[in-house]
Amino acid sequence: MSQQKISTIELVNKGLAKRYRAEKRFRLIGLGAIVLSLTFLAILFATITFNGYTAFQQTWLELTIFFDPQMLDAKNLRQADYDGLVKKSLRDNFPEVSGRSQKKDLYTLVSSGAAYKLQDMVVADTGIIGTTRQVWVPASDDVDMLIKGNIDRSQPESDRQLKDIQLAWIDQLVKEGRLAKRFNLAFFTAGDSREPELAGIFGATIGSAYMLLITLLLSFPVGVATAVYLEEFAKRNRWTDLVEVNINNLAAVPSIVFGLLGLAVFLNFFGLPRSSPLVGGLVMTLMTLPTIIIASRIALQSVPPSIREAALGIGASKMQTVIHHVLPLALPGMLTGTIIGMGRALGESAPLLMIGMVAFIVDIPGSLTDSATALPVQIYLWADCPEQAFMERTSAAIMVLLAFLVLMNGTAVLLRNRFERRW
Amino acid sequence: MNEIFRKIVLTGAATLLLGAGLSPAAFAASRDSISIVGSSTVYPFATVVAEKFGKTSRFKTPKIESTGTGGGMKLFCAGIGVQHPDITNASRRIKKSEFDQCRENGVQDIIEVKIGYDGIVLANSKKSPVMEISRKEIFLALAKEVPDPGGAEKVVPNPYKTWQEINPALPAVKIEVLGPPPTSGTRDAFTELAMEGGAKTFPWIKALEKKDKNEYKKICNTVREDGGYVEAGENDNLIIQKLEANPRAFGVFGFSYLDQNIDKIQGSVVDGKQPTFEAIADGEYKLARPLYFYVKKDHVSVIPGMTEFLSAFSSEGAWGPDGYLADKGLIPMPTAERKAFAADVQNLNILKGL
Structure with missing residues (x-):
């Protein structure tokens, strides 16, 4: 009886509040x-930036250098004792320093990069031999850490990297205006170094760029062609099934396996040069290919059949249908797959270990076959260095890697949008 | 649409061209820079020499891969020729099996160069007091099986939970040591020097070395797995960060990391000696191991700059007591030893056998 009295609308109204609440809850979740993932991302970025931003500045020291003709043999400028020039200048600046150990303490204020800088100056212009110049040279990493506030002066002398007497010298230099922080250009233009103050990310960036270039040039066309053939032309039979299963399996293979494959095939069989971005790119191609093929096939599948039927209906050939109509429509999706694949290739370091790219390489790679390292590898290598100053450089290198990634993805998104608009 | 098609065709053509360039013949057998592989412990030292060498000589900077000692030996012993490395770094001496492998693959003449010593430290945060410990106590704290505390000549699963249970003079905190995993050379050296050294203080274990070598090795080198020893990965900086966060824990790593972080951590006194540069150099601090590199003699005359690089590495300015490697934390060899190895390098004296 009572049930009959309740009409449908009443029933709905009764449950409405509960349903609204459920929906609200669902939306809040x-x-x-x-919000949670954004918070984690923000924390990550904040820590990295906080740890790394100081690396973009570097402490420099001004020295009065007399380019002594007696110490610089014009015939052998590379082997001359530039260290000696730096040391002499330091001694002249602090004439009160005596004794071997005190002198040694004094010399450690300046980076070993100072001598290289003088060498470059002399080699570039031999005219400066015999003159006296004011030269800004990089300070050692300990001085740099002190200026950046990473060394606690209040700790007892034995617990500090710098002794009391060294602190006094540094204070004196600061007062004279001979010690200052400058923009750390070397970080962006130099290759790796064992001295934190000289180490740069440029070599690794170029290595990564070369590697990605190879990966893109090889994996995109091959991946797209594979996907088009499998999706549009291949007959469904046991063979195509087999190929499909294998592609899906390959996408799930751990990256180190591709490194082993690269070692066996590209290095040992083809004899390609070890540690070269060429081999790195080839290995990364193998790794990204399945990702691109799968994404491209999904993109092709999502093109409505009506497009194909319409094209075929007005007399286009199968190939014309695919190239003129299906492919352009599927291209944005394919590009997305490529971005994901390339992003993975950029961040990968495990397979590079097997092909010798986890290495200390100072010279900037000039070609695809030169020895090179990559950005994630550089981060890994710096993170393992004992010097404190490498900590901030590690974070700074991560920032560079992220910037590289954003730049790459940005370009891809831009391209994708352009293609999307065309149709 | 045609435009896209053209682009695709163009990239395809470029790919083919690139593929054609990949034929093995394109890479004629030559190399103008030295190729070095091997230990990650020697890496920080070898790289300094390489960098200096590259900047002050007319040769290219040698390329140094950090592959680990074992991985380096494998690459090094694969054969003679420019596709194989010229030098391998090692944080232990070459093994007989590796030496034989080398010979089998035609690497007959190997020059062995000891470069110095590396101390291994047991350290904790400055927030806690310094611990004074003996190798015997380290063994008792970290071995999986220890001699029966009751005195019987047999091993029992490690019963010690706190340091104090081993020796009342030690702190009353839980045994928690962060150290490298078994793949690491530092771990090998630590078990050999500290634990084996400690185990030998039990006469019956020492006697076991002659009787049952396998059992002896098992007792000495098996680290406990019940949480007393935590494998913290190969990255020593990470261990130091964890020690800072947890003042009750101890860490095991190379001396150079202690040297660079003396504001945060302190080395434990082992057998009455503090891990200082001088104590390790004098041989008083017992946890120290030699570091080596091995050179293929056949490559010396082929690869440009080899002779110069070798003499740069073995110069007093590099590995001497006042050399730049000492600044990086390498413990120099005694003068006589340095002279002997420098002479070996000079005359390219090969390793006769092990």
């Missing part, structure tokens, strides 16, 4: 998930 979704929002919460986004």
Whole structure:
């Protein structure tokens, strides 16, 4: 009886509040998930930036250098004792320093890069031999850490990297205006170094760029062609099934396996040069290919059949249908797959270990076959160095890697949008 | 649409061209820079020499891969020729099996060069007091099986939970040591020097070395797995960060990391000696191991700059007590030893056998 009295609309109204609440909860959970992941991302970026931003500045020291003709043999400028020039200048600046150990303490204020800088100056212009110049040279990493506030002066002398007497010298230099922080250009233009103050990310960046270039040039066309053939032309039979299963399996293979494959095939069989971005790029191609093929096939599948039927209906050949109509429509999706694949290739370091790219390489690679390292490898190598100053450089290198990634993805998104607009 | 097609065709053509360039013949057998592989412990030292060498000589900077000692030996012993490395770094001496492998693959003449010593430290945060410990106590704290505390000549699963249970003079905190995993050369050296050294203080274990070598090795070198020893990965900086966060824990790593972080951590006194540069150099601090590199003699005359690089590495300015390697934390060899190895390098004296 009573059930009959309740009409449908009443029933709906009764449950409405509950349903609204449920929907609100559901939306809040979704929002919460986004907020949570954004918070973690923000924390990550904040820590990296906080740890790394100091690396973009470097402490420099001004020295009065007399380019002594007696110490610089014009015939053998590379082997001359530039260290001696730096040491002499330091001694002249602090004439009160005596004794071997005190002198040694004094010399450690200046980076070994100072001698290289003088060498470059003399080699570039032999005219400066015999003159006296004011030269800004990089300070050692300990001085740099002190200026950046990473060394605690209040600790007892034995617990510090710098002794009391060294602190006094540094203070004196600061007062004279001979010690200052400058923009760390070397970080962006130099290759790796064992001295934190000289180490740069440029070599690794170029290595990564070369490697990605090879990967893109090889994996995109091959991946797209594979996907088009499998999706549009191949007959469904046991063979195509087999190929499909294998492609899906390859996408799940751990990256180190591709490194082993690269070692066996490209290095040992083809005899390609070890540690070269060429081999790195080839290995990365193998790794990214499945990703691109799978994404491209999904993109092709999502093109409505009506497009194909319309094209075929007005007399286009199968190839014309694919190239003129299906492919352009599927291209944005394919590009997305490529971005994901390339992003993975950029961040990968495990397979590079097997082909010798986890290495100390000072010279900037000039070609695809030169020895090179990559950005994630550089981060890994610096993170393992004992010097404190490498800590901030590690974070700074991560920032560079992220910037590289954003730049790459940005370009891809831009390209994708352009293609999307065309149709 | 045609435009896209053209682009695709163009990239395809470029790919083919690139592929054609990949034929093995394109890479004629030559190399103008030295190729070095091997230990990650020697890496920080070898790289300094390489960098200096590259900047002050007319040769290219040698390329140094950090592959680990074992991985380096494998690459090094693969054969003679420019596709194989010229030098391998090692944080232990070459093994008989590796030496034989080398010979089998035609690497007959190997020059062995000891470059100096590396101390291994047991350290904790400055927030806690310094621990004074003996190798015997390290063994008792970290071995999986220890001699029966009751005195019987047999081993029992390690019963010690806190340091104090081993020796009342030690702190009353839980045994928690962060150290490298078994793949690391530092771990090998630590078990050999500290634990084996400690185990030998039990006469019956020492006697076991002659009787049952396998059992002896098992007792000495098996580290406990019940949480007393935590494998913290190969990255020593990470261990130091964890020690800072947890003042009750201890860490095991190379001396150079202690040297660079003396504001945060302190080395434990082992057998009455502090891990200082001088104590390790004098041989008083017992946890120290030699570091080596091995050179293929056949490559010396082929690869440009080899002779010069070798003499740069073995110069007093590099590995001497006042050399730049000492600044990086390498413990120099005694003068006589340095002279002997420098002479070996000079005359390219080969390793006769092990």
